[in-house]
Amino acid sequence: MTRSFDLFAACLPGLEPLLSRELHTLGTEPRTMRGGVAFRGDARCAARACLWLGTASHVLIRVAEFPCRALGELQRKATLLPWREWLRPQVPIEVHATSRASRLYHTGAIAERIENAIGEAFGSPVRAPAAGDEVFARIHVRFANDVCTISVDATTSPLHRRGWRLAGAKAPLREDLAHALLLASPWTPDTALLDPFCGSGTIAIEAAGLALGLPPGRLRPPPLHHLALFDAETWLELRAEPSAPRGAGAIAASDRDAGAIDAARANAERAGVATRIDLSANAFTQHPWLDDRGDAASAPRRGVLATNPPFGVRIGRSEGLGVLWQSLGHRARRLGPGWSVALLAHDVRLARRCGMVLRAAWTTRHGGLSVTALVGEGTAAASTPASS
Numbered sequence: 001m002t003r004s005f006d007l008f009a010a011c012l013p014g015l016e017p018l019l020s021r022e023l024h025t026l027g028t029e030p031r032t033m034r035g036g037v038a039f040r041g042d043a044r045c046a047a048r049a050c051l052w053l054g055t056a057s058h059v060l061i062r063v064a065e066f067p068c069r070a071l072g073e074l075q076r077k078a079t080l081l082p083w084r085e086w087l088r089p090q091v092p093i094e095v096h097a098t099s100r101a102s103r104l105y106h107t108g109a110i111a112e113r114i115e116n117a118i119g120e121a122f123g124s125p126v127r128a129p130a131a132g133d134e135v136f137a138r139i140h141v142r143f144a145n146d147v148c149t150i151s152v153d154a155t156t157s158p159l160h161r162r163g164w165r166l167a168g169a170k171a172p173l174r175e176d177l178a179h180a181l182l183l184a185s186p187w188t189p190d191t192a193l194l195d196p197f198c199g200s201g202t203i204a205i206e207a208a209g210l211a212l213g214l215p216p217g218r219l220r221p222p223p224l225h226h227l228a229l230f231d232a233e234t235w236l237e238l239r240a241e242p243s244a245p246r247g248a249g250a251i252a253a254s255d256r257d258a259g260a261i262d263a264a265r266a267n268a269e270r271a272g273v274a275t276r277i278d279l280s281a282n283a284f285t286q287h288p289w290l291d292d293r294g295d296a297a298s299a300p301r302r303g304v305l306a307t308n309p310p311f312g313v314r315i316g317r318s319e320g321l322g323v324l325w326q327s328l329g330h331r332a333r334r335l336g337p338g339w340s341v342a343l344l345a346h347d348v349r350l351a352r353r354c355g356m357v358l359r360a361a362w363t364t365r366h367g368g369l370s371v372t373a374l375v376g377e378g379t380a381a382a383s384t385p386a387s388s
Helices: 016-025 043-052 071-079 107-122 175-184 202-212 232-240 258-271 321-334 348-354
Strands: 005-010 031-033 036-041 058-067 093-100 137-144 147-153 192-195 251-255 277-281 303-307 339-345 359-366 369-376
Touching (some): 005 043, 016 031, 016 036, 036 043, 043 058, 043 232, 071 107, 107 137, 175 202, 175 339, 175 359, 175 369, 202 251, 202 258, 202 277, 202 303, 251 258, 321 339, 348 369
Parallel strands (some): 192 251, 192 303, 251 277, 303 339
Antiparallel strands (some): 005 036, 005 058, 137 147
C-alpha cells in the first residue's frame, strides 16, 4: 500500500493564503500555518505539488516525529528509523537543525546525532555536500517543546528557482513573488497584462506560463530524484498529464534598459513562453498602451497593469520616485475602466502618490526589504489616495 506522509509546503511569510488556494486546486486538504501550508499525501502528491505550486519555496516530507529530551535518546531513536526507505546511498546529506523551548538546544550537536544515525543505517559516515555539489539531500530537524520532527526536502533547490533565469537584470524579482502578485490581482489569462518595468521579465514570464497552462516546475530536475522515494514511472506520468492553455490575452512587457530586455527575451525563450510576450525597450511612458501621444484604443479593453516599480533602495537613489509614481498612476488611469493594477511597493506611503485606491493584498520580505502587493480595480474611476 502506498504510504502517506504529513507534508508541508513552505513559503515566504504573507503568501500562505495564496499557497493554500493552490494546494486546494491540486485536490489536497490544506491547513494554513505560519510560514506555509500543511497537507497530507503520498510521494506522488509531493511530486505533483513540487511541479505545480507557484508560490511555494519548499515542499517538506515529514518522515518522523517523537518526544526527546536528551542527545543519547535522540541518537538511539534516530538510529531505529528506516533511513534506507527515504534516502539514497552515495548522495551527500546536509542536516539543518532548529530548536525552540526544548532541553536539546545545541543545534550542532542535534545535527551530529542525526548524521551518526544515518551513518549507522548505511554503514559509512555521512558525506556532506562538497563545493559544486548540486544534488544532495536536505534533512530538517526541528525541536519544539521537546518534540523532534524530522523532514526531508522533496527537491534539491528552492521551488522559486524555476530553471529559466540564467540572465538577470538589477535586483531581479523572485519568481514566487511574481506568481503571488498575479494570483492576488484581478488578472485572468483571457485578459491583457502589461508590465512597464519588467526588468528580466519575471512577471510577464510567470503570466505567460499561467496562460499556457505550464507547470512552474517544468524545467527543474524531477522532485524526489535524490531520494529513495523517487519513482521514475510516476514522474513520467505526472509530466504527461494534459494541461490546456487557459487564455489568450495579450501579454506585454517593457523596460527602458535595453540590456534588461535582452535578458528578459533570453529568459522567456528558456521558459518556452517567448511567443506569448511582446517585449520592447522603452521608457514606460512611451509604451504604445501608455503613450499620451498614441491612440488610447491601441490598448486592450480589459487587463491588469502588474509591475514592480523601482524601489530607490536596492538599485539606486530614490529622488524622483514620487514623480514616477504620480506618472504611473496617470498613465494607468488612461488605460480605461476595464483595467486594474497590481503593484509591488517597498514604501506604501510613496505608492499613494499614484492617486489610485489600492488595497494591500499581502506583505512579505524580499531582499531584506518589506514589500507589499497593492491591488486596485477600475483605474479610470480611481482618483483618491491609496489606503494603507
